[in-house]
Amino acid sequence: MDGQPHLYSFPTSTELCKLLRTYVGRCEKAGLTRHGVFKIAVSGGSLPKTLATALLAPSTSEDEKIHWDKWEIFFADERAVALDHADSNYCLLKSELLDKIPASEGVPAVHPIDTDVLNDTQEVADRYEQLLVKSFASRDSVKLPIFDLVLLGCGPDGHTCSLFPGHELLREQNAWVAPIEDSPKPPPCRITLTLPVVVHAVHIAFVATGAGKKDILKEIFELESGRSLPCAMVNEGAKGRCSWFVDDPAVEGVAFPPTPDSGPDSDE
Numbered sequence: 001m002d003g004q005p006h007l008y009s010f011p012t013s014t015e016l017c018k019l020l021r022t023y024v025g026r027c028e029k030a031g032l033t034r035h036g037v038f039k040i041a042v043s044g045g046s047l048p049k050t051l052a053t054a055l056l057a058p059s060t061s062e063d064e065k066i067h068w069d070k071w072e073i074f075f076a077d078e079r080a081v082a083l084d085h086a087d088s089n090y091c092l093l094k095s096e097l098l099d100k101i102p103a104s105e106g107v108p109a110v111h112p113i114d115t116d117v118l119n120d121t122q123e124v125a126d127r128y129e130q131l132l133v134k135s136f137a138s139r140d141s142v143k144l145p146i147f148d149l150v151l152l153g154c155g156p157d158g159h160t161c162s163l164f165p166g167h168e169l170l171r172e173q174n175a176w177v178a179p180i181e182d183s184p185k186p187p188p189c190r191i192t193l194t195l196p197v198v199v200h201a202v203h204i205a206f207v208a209t210g211a212g213k214k215d216i217l218k219e220i221f222e223l224e225s226g227r228s229l230p231c232a233m234v235n236e237g238a239k240g241r242c243s244w245f246v247d248d249p250a251v252e253g254v255a256f257p258p259t260p261d262s263g264p265d266s267d268e
């Protein structure tokens, strides 16, 4: 695998969703081969809707089939709010995707935050980290958890998860999950996977669609000033394990380093 992030650009989000499904399916297969389950961390924002379109479409072949009962779903970041709150990433994923999975296709294991301690964001983060320790302990020597796939969004300011530009959390090296109480995007109190955990995953993929992402993608991929943005730091840390799924409006006029292969992770 080469040392650069892969960039897959599609005329429309319909085409993007088709390839995103193929990519997630390959990541799932690799996870199942490796350890019999598929451990995925998902983001909020615009991602759950796109992911739902990709994954809820009927499968056209056995290869395309999603084995939901083998999925363990974690949250790349979460807002410190009740699970039925409009700001909750869990709530969003549930309404967009989880509630729509046909029962006959199996039920994924979903790991939301512990909402008993919402008044203490550090404790919410600590408990989520403990959950990861338990979930990953039997497999790894748990220096860092290794997700099979982390699915990320790219905010218009270059943030990803709840890692914001210039924030001290970008320097966190020890915690797996960290609290943030001064998020520049509301709500202020959140928890997030830290950068070392995100870039340690087997695969990392960004999904960014729409003309609203054009300026920030230009900065991330073309400009020196973009190198310190959280999304660019993921690119730098994950290199060839990182893929971007974008539509044409999101990358109009953006010059990218060439992607050397013909399809998502075709070298695996």
Ligand SMILES: O=C1O[C@H](COP(=O)(O)O)[C@@H](O)[C@H](O)[C@H]1O
Pocket (backbone or CB within 6 Å): 042, 043, 044, 045, 046, 047, 077, 078, 089, 152, 153, 154, 155, 156, 159, 160, 161, 162, 185
């Ligand atoms: O606040 C958040 O924003 C980012 C980006 O969202 P998008 O709507 O621009 O895709 C998201 O990835 C993150 O999970 C969420 O908490």
